[in-house]
Amino acid sequence: MQCMFLSNTGRRPNFVIRCFLISLLLFRLTDTWAAEPLTVADSKRIYAVADHSDMLTSSVHADQIGKHWSAFRPFDYHQVRIDVDTNNVYWFRFTVRNQTDESLYLVVPTLGYATVLLYEWSNGRTFPIGKGGLQAVMAEKYLPASRDIMRLPLRPGQQKTYLLRMNRFDRKSLPASIYPQYALIRESHPTDVIEGLLFGILLAVVLYQLLIYAVTHERDYLLLGGYLFAFTLQLAIFSGHFYELFRDIPFWLNDRLFYAIPIMTALLSFAFAYYFLRIKTRTDPIIRYGFRLLFGFFLIFLIAAVFGFGRIAVLYQNTTPLAAAFMLYTGTRIYRTGYKPAFLFLIAYSVPIFAILYLSLYIYGILTYSWLNHTMLLMSSDAHAILFSIAIAYKIKTYKDETERLIVAQNIQLEQKVAERTRELAEDKIRIQEQSDQLKMVMKELHHRVKNNLSIVSGLLSLQSNQLTDEQAIRAFQEGQQRIEVMSLIHQQLYKTDQISTIDIRQYIRELTAGLIHAYGFGERSFDFQFHSDFDELNIDLAIPLGLILNELLTNAFKYAYRAVDKPVLIINLHKQAGLVLEVQDNGPGIDVSNWERSGGSFGKRLIKGLSQQTGGEFTIDNTNGTRFQLHIPESELALA
CATH class of the missing domain: 1.20.1070 (Rhopdopsin 7-helix transmembrane proteins)
Known part of the structure; x- marks a missing residue:
C-alpha cells in the first residue's frame, strides 16, 4: 500500500505538467483563430480589410477590449445587423504589415455610420489614431473628404495590429480598405472627377x-x-x-x-x-x-x-x-x-x-x-x-x-357646320330674294294702281270743275287736283324704280316744281330755280307730307309772290342739321306774318300746320327779302319715318 501510495504521489508532478501543456495548447489554438495579417506589398493596389479581420459585437470601452481578446471571431457579414440607432457596436481587429516605401491609409466610405474609431493595439493597450463617421466633425478627421481617411502610423517593414470600432450599420459588409499613398492619390482623382x-x-x-x-x-x-x-x-x-x-x-x-x-x-x-x-x-x-x-x-x-x-x-x-x-x-x-x-x-x-x-x-x-x-x-x-x-x-x-x-x-366640324349654314343661308337668301321680287312686283302693281286711281280722281275733279261757274269752287277743285297730283307723282316714281319705301327726293322735288312752273304759265328760262339737297332718298312716309307742304308753299308763291316780279326766284334747300331742315324762299313782296299767325285761315294754311305736326317738326315764317319758310324735323323723328 505504501509503495502504491508513493507511486501515485510520484505521478502528480507529471499530471500537473500535462495539464499546463494542454492549457498552453488550447490557448495557442484559440489564438490561431486570429485572421492572417494583411500584407501590403504593392503601392498601386488597394487591399480590402474584411478578408483579414476578426469581429466582435460588444459595446465595451477601448480600455477593456483586451479582456475580450479571445472573443473575436473571423468576420462574418451574417453577424452584422442593419440598424438605425447606435446600440449595436462592432469591433474589427486586423493586422497590417507594410512592405512598401509609402505611408498607408485606412479608408471607409462615409455612408450611414454614426462613429468610426481607429485604435492601434500595442503592448496590451489601445491608442486612438483616427476618427470618422457622421458624428465626427471635420476638425476631428484626418482629411476633409467625402470618405473617412485615417493614416496608419506604420513604417516600411513594420507590422501592427489595429482595432476599428463602428456602430449603426446600413449594410452587411465592411467596406474598409488599406490604401498605399500612391494608390490613394491615383484612385481619388478619377473618382472625384467622375463624381x-x-x-x-x-x-x-x-x-x-x-x-x-x-x-x-x-x-x-x-x-x-x-x-x-x-x-x-x-x-x-x-x-x-x-x-x-x-x-x-x-x-x-x-x-x-x-x-x-x-x-x-x-x-x-x-x-x-x-x-x-x-x-x-x-x-x-x-x-x-x-x-x-x-x-x-x-x-x-x-x-x-x-x-x-x-x-x-x-x-x-x-x-x-x-x-x-x-x-x-x-x-x-x-x-x-x-x-x-x-x-x-x-x-x-x-x-x-x-x-x-x-x-x-x-x-x-x-x-x-x-x-x-x-x-x-x-x-x-x-x-x-x-x-x-x-x-x-x-x-x-x-x-x-x-x-x-x-x-x-374641330375646324373640320366647324367648317362643315359653316358650309351647312352657308348653304342654308344661300337657300334663305334665294327664298328671300324671290319673296322680295314678288313683293316688289306687288308694290309696283299697287303703286301703279294707286297712281291710276289718283289720276282718275284728278280727272274726275277736272271734269267736275268744267261744269262749275263759281270761280271760288273752280279754284278749290283745281287746288285739290294739284294735291292729288303731288301724291300721284310719288307713286309714279315708286312704280318706275325698284324701290318700295323710298324715293329719290331730288328728282321728286324737281319734277314737282317743274310741273307747277308750267301749270302757272312760267317758263324755265325766265324762272330762277335754285335747289340743293343733302339727302338722296327719303321714306315715302316723310316724302308725301313734305311734298304736300311744298305744293302749298309753291302754289301760294306762284299765285301771290310773282305778280309784280320781273325775274322770279325760287330757292328750295334740304339740309342735314340735327335732323332735316326744309327751306323755301321766294323774292316776292313777302307774306303778312301777323295775318299768317292768326288762328283760322285757308285750308292750305291748316294743311301746312297739320302736316308739320304729323312729321313731328316745327316751322317758322318770316318776310325778309320775300317769304322764307323753314321746317325743322328732329333726328329722332327721322328715325321713326
Whole structure:
C-alpha cells in the first residue's frame, strides 16, 4: 500500500505538467483563430480589410477590449445587423504589415455610420489614431473628404495590429480598405472627377427644368426640378460630398437631415408622379387612394425625422419598397389605358430601382465594395433625371399633337357646320330674294294702281270743275287736283324704280316744281330755280307730307309772290342739321306774318300746320327779302319715318 501510495504521489508532478501543456495548447489554438495579417506589398493596389479581420459585437470601452481578446471571431457579414440607432457596436481587429516605401491609409466610405474609431493595439493597450463617421466633425478627421481617411502610423517593414470600432450599420459588409499613398492619390482623382461630372449633370438637369418652367410655366417642370434637387442633395449626403461643403454641421442636425432629405425626396417624387400621370383624372380607386395613403405615411415620417424621432422616421425604409411597387403598378395601369407618356415614366422610374436591387447585393454582403458599387446609384440617377426630362418633353409633345388633332377635328366640324349654314343661308337668301321680287312686283302693281286711281280722281275733279261757274269752287277743285297730283307723282316714281319705301327726293322735288312752273304759265328760262339737297332718298312716309307742304308753299308763291316780279326766284334747300331742315324762299313782296299767325285761315294754311305736326317738326315764317319758310324735323323723328 505504501509503495502504491508513493507511486501515485510520484505521478502528480507529471499530471500537473500535462495539464499546463494542454492549457498552453488550447490557448495557442484559440489564438490561431486570429485572421492572417494583411500584407501590403504593392503601392498601386488597394487591399480590402474584411478578408483579414476578426469581429466582435460588444459595446465595451477601448480600455477593456483586451479582456475580450479571445472573443473575436473571423468576420462574418451574417453577424452584422442593419440598424438605425447606435446600440449595436462592432469591433474589427486586423493586422497590417507594410512592405512598401509609402505611408498607408485606412479608408471607409462615409455612408450611414454614426462613429468610426481607429485604435492601434500595442503592448496590451489601445491608442486612438483616427476618427470618422457622421458624428465626427471635420476638425476631428484626418482629411476633409467625402470618405473617412485615417493614416496608419506604420513604417516600411513594420507590422501592427489595429482595432476599428463602428456602430449603426446600413449594410452587411465592411467596406474598409488599406490604401498605399500612391494608390490613394491615383484612385481619388478619377473618382472625384467622375463624381463631380455626374453631380454636374444632375444639377444641370435641375437648372434646365427650372429655366424651362420660368419660360413655359408648365407645372411638371417645376415639380421635376424640385424632386431632382432633393434627390441630388440626398445623393450628396449619402456619398459624403455634402459634408465636404458643410463641415461644421452638428450631429443632431446631421442625423435629422440624413433621414429627412430622403423622405422629402420621396414626397416630391409622389407630387411629380401625381401630376405627370394625371392621377386626379383617374377613376381607379386603388390608384387614387393609394397615392393619398402613401403620401400621408411619408408626411408622418418626415415630421418624425424633423423632430428627431429616428425609430419612426426609419420606417420609411420599410415603406419604400412598397411605394416603389405601387409606382410601377400605377404607371403600368395608366399606360394600359392609352396614356403613352406613362411608358417613359416607367422606364425612368425603373432605372434607379434596378440600381438599388444591384446595390442590395452589396448592402447584404453578397458583393464587396468597389468603385462600381460606389458610383452605381449616381450613374443611375443621371439616367433617371435625363429620362424624366425626356418623358416631360414627350408628354408636352403628345399634348400638343392631341391639341392640334383636336383643333383640326374641330375646324373640320366647324367648317362643315359653316358650309351647312352657308348653304342654308344661300337657300334663305334665294327664298328671300324671290319673296322680295314678288313683293316688289306687288308694290309696283299697287303703286301703279294707286297712281291710276289718283289720276282718275284728278280727272274726275277736272271734269267736275268744267261744269262749275263759281270761280271760288273752280279754284278749290283745281287746288285739290294739284294735291292729288303731288301724291300721284310719288307713286309714279315708286312704280318706275325698284324701290318700295323710298324715293329719290331730288328728282321728286324737281319734277314737282317743274310741273307747277308750267301749270302757272312760267317758263324755265325766265324762272330762277335754285335747289340743293343733302339727302338722296327719303321714306315715302316723310316724302308725301313734305311734298304736300311744298305744293302749298309753291302754289301760294306762284299765285301771290310773282305778280309784280320781273325775274322770279325760287330757292328750295334740304339740309342735314340735327335732323332735316326744309327751306323755301321766294323774292316776292313777302307774306303778312301777323295775318299768317292768326288762328283760322285757308285750308292750305291748316294743311301746312297739320302736316308739320304729323312729321313731328316745327316751322317758322318770316318776310325778309320775300317769304322764307323753314321746317325743322328732329333726328329722332327721322328715325321713326
